[in-house]
Amino acid sequence: MDNLPRYAVFGNPVAHSKSPQIHRQFALQENVAIQYDRILAEPDTFAQVIRRFFDDGGQGANITVPFKTEAYQWVDELSPRAEVAGAVNTVIPLGNGRFRGDNTDGVGLVNDIVQACGVAVRNRRILILGAGGAVRGVVPELLAQHPAGITIANRTEAKALDLAVRFGIQALPLNQLPEDYFDIIINGTSGSLNGALPDVSAKVFGKCLLAYDMVYGAAAAGFLSFARESGAQQTADGLGMLVAQAACSYQLWRGFKPDIVPVIRYMKEAEVL
Incomplete structure (x- = not known):
């Protein structure tokens, strides 16, 4: 496990997050193995916790409630859509201790409302x-x-x-x-x-x-x-939104565009079991 590419979602609460299962499905499509964890941060420790994750070799992070605006302040540069939104849900390491923030939430929501609904x-x-x-x-x-x-x-x-x-x-x-x-x-x-x-x-x-x-x-x-x-x-x-925004994050980190349709189907079936 120590040698696998490491990713994580940061939030509070975060134990409910289905992001690890979703990203593992994306990795299967890419035919690679990754490690994706849930990391609980306290409101006053977010910056230290995410910095430690990347210092320890983390290669990408998702941000959920309540840290999206704090992540916006923490990163070194912003994508145009993150800058407009004033919030970050995806962090991409740039090297030399610098990080880029993006926001894929809106793409995920609109995709789900228009296409799935x-x-x-x-x-x-x-x-x-x-x-x-x-x-x-x-x-x-x-x-x-x-x-x-x-x-x-x-x-x-x-x-x-x-x-x-x-x-x-x-x-x-x-x-x-x-x-x-x-x-x-x-x-x-x-x-x-x-x-x-x-x-x-x-x-x-x-x-x-x-x-x-x-x-x-x-x-x-x-x-x-x-x-x-x-x-x-x-x-x-918001399951469809979750999968769609996660796919955008995965592509930003790894350059691989997952197919979200089978992953949404898998997640719905997993919820029933």
């Missing part, structure tokens, strides 16, 4: 719940699809307003969202990881074509059930 983003009215690093990463890619508009709502209104100004979109308080209005509703809050639902009225889902939770599996079940009961025509968790 079959819902066009163009001319749709989109509501995003949450204003953390994950949301920062997806707004630019959603805007590139030319929606009719994007509204962001968050428990801490100041964070929603900050993103609204940054991206030129609308921010509204959770209790002032219009009813029977939004076509696509995306849950980007971290509350799903703890089973918490966003504090929004069921009537907000009245004309919803797709309710999408950016987390996956059991963590998404509460929000998606609430959305269906409230009138959403279709629901989806």
